[in-house]
Amino acid sequence: MKVTIKKWNAVATWRWDIPDDDVCGICQVHFDGTCPTCRYPGDDCPLRSGRCGHNFHMHCIMEWIKQDSAKGQCPMCRQTFEWNDSKSATDPAAQMRNS
Amino acid sequence: MATTLATKRLSKELAKITDIMPDGLTLVSATDFTSWTIDLTVLDANPLYLNQTFRLKFLFSDKYPMEPPEVVFVSLHEPPRPIPMHPHIYSNGIICLDLLGQNGWSPVQNVQSICVSLQSMLTGNSKNERPEGDTAFVATNRQRPRDINFYYHDDKV
Numbered sequence: 001m002k003v004t005i006k007k008w009n010a011v012a013t014w015r016w017d018i019p020d021d022d023v024c025g026i027c028q029v030h031f032d033g034t035c036p037t038c039r040y041p042g043d044d045c046p047l048r049s050g051r052c053g054h055n056f057h058m059h060c061i062m063e064w065i066k067q068d069s070a071k072g073q074c075p076m077c078r079q080t081f082e083w084n085d086s087k088s089a090t091d092p093a094a095q096m097r098n099s
Numbered sequence: 100m101a102t103t104l105a106t107k108r109l110s111k112e113l114a115k116i117t118d119i120m121p122d123g124l125t126l127v128s129a130t131d132f133t134s135w136t137i138d139l140t141v142l143d144a145n146p147l148y149l150n151q152t153f154r155l156k157f158l159f160s161d162k163y164p165m166e167p168p169e170v171v172f173v174s175l176h177e178p179p180r181p182i183p184m185h186p187h188i189y190s191n192g193i194i195c196l197d198l199l200g201q202n203g204w205s206p207v208q209n210v211q212s213i214c215v216s217l218q219s220m221l222t223g224n225s226k227n228e229r230p231e232g233d234t235a236f237v238a239t240n241r242q243r244p245r246d247i248n249f250y251y252h253d254d255k256v
Binding site for chain 1: 165207209
């Protein structure tokens with residue numbers, strides 16, 4: 001028997017490449033969900049990692065960093081919060097993986 | 100933005116503590132997302148606080164958790180809820196704790212972590228006394244707790 005595929009649809013799922021049970025310390029929402037202001041996870045509501053290794057929704061950490069009282073510090077460890085601009089957490093395309 | 104974050108975070112916290120509240124803590128009321136009351140007991144046998152229950156009042160602004168909540172002990176006759184004796188707790192219930200000020204606050208803190216810090220602050224105390232200048236402070240203070248710049252007389256307590 002010969003089967004001819006006329007059409008196919010690819011379906012992929014993705015998730016952030018971080019531990020399963022991790023929540024954003026600021027909004028306490030799971031990283032697979034969005035920050036409280038966004039509706040769709042992914043490119044529109046990215047995660048940012050600090051060099052100290054702590055992750056947050058970008059919108060959450062930006063909201064904190066703009067406070068004077070934040071003094072530019074990571075909410076978790078109080079080290080100066082510097083963007084970790086490696087591919088790992090900033091480029092959602094690099095995180096896509098089939099599951 | 101801020102309003103959404105505050106209400107969403109508090110509703111998550113409420114769901115969690117309604118489900119399981121840590122030892123020594125009882126949620127008394129949380130009818131909205133502006134003010135909650137929680138009863139607190141000390142977990143060890145510190146004779147200063149033995150068989151006593153204390154009542155905490157939390158006030159949340161719409162900037163929570165970017166700004167700390169205002170947390171004070173409140174006194175009540177029935178049921179008896181005294182203000183705990185502690186060198187950092189004024190007799191009007193105002194608490195001097197860096198975590199609750201703009202400088203010590205972090206948005207990863209939450210209602211439960213504040214309660215646990217207060218429990219340990221009481222557990223570790225052995226001095227049956229009020230802060231220096233308590234009488235004058237209580238008589239004259241009109242500032243809200245978060246606006247007071249506490250002078251930390253003794254960081255070792």
